[in-house]
Amino acid sequence: MPGKQSDExxxxxxxxxxxxxxxxxxxxxxxxxxRQGQEAALALEDMMTLSAxxxxxxxxxxxxxxxxxxxxxxFGRVLLVTHRQKGTPLALKQLxxxxxxxxxxxxxxxxxxSLGAHPAVVAAYGIGIxxxxxxxxxxEPVLHGDLIRLIQPKVGLPQPAAQRCAAQLASALDxxxxxxxxxxxxxxxxxxxxxxxxxxxxxxxxxxxxPRGTLLRLRGPPLPYTAPELCAxxxxxxxxxxxxxxxxxxxxxxxxCLLTGYFPWDQPRAEADPFFEDFLAWQASGQPADRPxxxxxxxxxxxxxxxxxxxxxxxKRSPVSSVHRYLGRSWRQREGEAEAEALGEGxxxxxx
Numbered sequence: 001m002p003g004k005q006s007d008e009x010x011x012x013x014x015x016x017x018x019x020x021x022x023x024x025x026x027x028x029x030x031x032x033x034x035r036q037g038q039e040a041a042l043a044l045e046d047m048m049t050l051s052a053x054x055x056x057x058x059x060x061x062x063x064x065x066x067x068x069x070x071x072x073x074x075f076g077r078v079l080l081v082t083h084r085q086k087g088t089p090l091a092l093k094q095l096x097x098x099x100x101x102x103x104x105x106x107x108x109x110x111x112x113x114s115l116g117a118h119p120a121v122v123a124a125y126g127i128g129i130x131x132x133x134x135x136x137x138x139x140e141p142v143l144h145g146d147l148i149r150l151i152q153p154k155v156g157l158p159q160p161a162a163q164r165c166a167a168q169l170a171s172a173l174d175x176x177x178x179x180x181x182x183x184x185x186x187x188x189x190x191x192x193x194x195x196x197x198x199x200x201x202x203x204x205x206x207x208x209x210x211p212r213g214t215l216l217r218l219r220g221p222p223l224p225y226t227a228p229e230l231c232a233x234x235x236x237x238x239x240x241x242x243x244x245x246x247x248x249x250x251x252x253x254x255x256x257c258l259l260t261g262y263f264p265w266d267q268p269r270a271e272a273d274p275f276f277e278d279f280l281a282w283q284a285s286g287q288p289a290d291r292p293x294x295x296x297x298x299x300x301x302x303x304x305x306x307x308x309x310x311x312x313x314x315x316k317r318s319p320v321s322s323v324h325r326y327l328g329r330s331w332r333q334r335e336g337e338a339e340a341e342a343l344g345e346g347x348x349x350x351x352x
């Protein structure tokens with residue numbers, strides 16, 4: 001399953017002047033939501049200033065012994081290292097200076113620090129290192145790889161594991177949103193697992209995280225995780241003010257992948273993707289006979305959860321915390337139920 005992030009461009013967010021009119025101008029962003037995002041941005045700026053002054057200037061090899069790679073991305077790599085004096089195992093994220101600015105490094109480093117302790121977020125330690133060719137920071141090590149390795153194509157995960165992932169990811173995203181931030185990179189490659197049964201998973205990689213209200217433009221082609229409001233003509237010349245609803249959409253797509261082993265569509269544009277068009281038609285009718293083929297096999301509880309997270313209108317989209325209402329219920333139909341529904345004999349899917 002592909003999981004790359006579509007190209008998006010950040011621009012500076014403006015400040016609305018008053019009330020409801022300003023909220024409409026900013027795609028539904030209220031004054032309180034804008035204030036929360038601005039406070040988060042200012043706090044990050046202060047933290048970045050202090051972190052720049054306390055960077056350790058040294059070559060990584062002088063302080064830590066490399067054990068093995070843990071991950072490789074477009075912008076950097078993560079290594080398992082041990083402290084040369086104490087032997088403590090740590091994860092070290094290394095970003096080459098050739099493709100990373102000091103500000104970009106400090107931003108990702110400080111976002112991780114600002115999130116504090118949460119069991120479903122990879123903890124960042126307050127040690128940043130500047131070497132001759134790279135910037136690095138230390139995190140807690142997670143040794144069992146990422147979630148994509150566990151998702152069986154056309155099958156997904158066992159339901160208990162899928163629900164454990166859903167609960168923990170919803171909690172992590174809610175934690176991020178409560179701090180005025182939007183994660184913006186929900187995909188299986190950014191979910192690290194501590195055991196093969198997903199009893200504990202953690203979000204990692206905060207390079208795309210931004211304060212709520214930051215203006216965003218979609219530059220490249222949309223992906224399944226891209227919310228439809230980013231695919232439409234921008235409501236503002238400068239871009240769309242980002243909201244937690246973007247994470248809710250991406251979480252819904254990820255949960256669909258966990259339950260089925262494939263994406264519900266390639267891109268959320270009806271004129272370009274027949275699977276998305278079929279989904280919209282099913283939402284409009286609510287009839288079992290209109291259920292798209294990719295959705296066959298999901299139970300009514302999963303329909304209701306995913307319909308809420310994948311509402312094309314961001315103001316009506318369910319928050320990530322809605323996941324918790326559906327835990328402990330069947331998310332997959334038992335054998336024979338899907339065929340019965342197709343004949344109109346089963347329960348109607350979707351909605352509540």
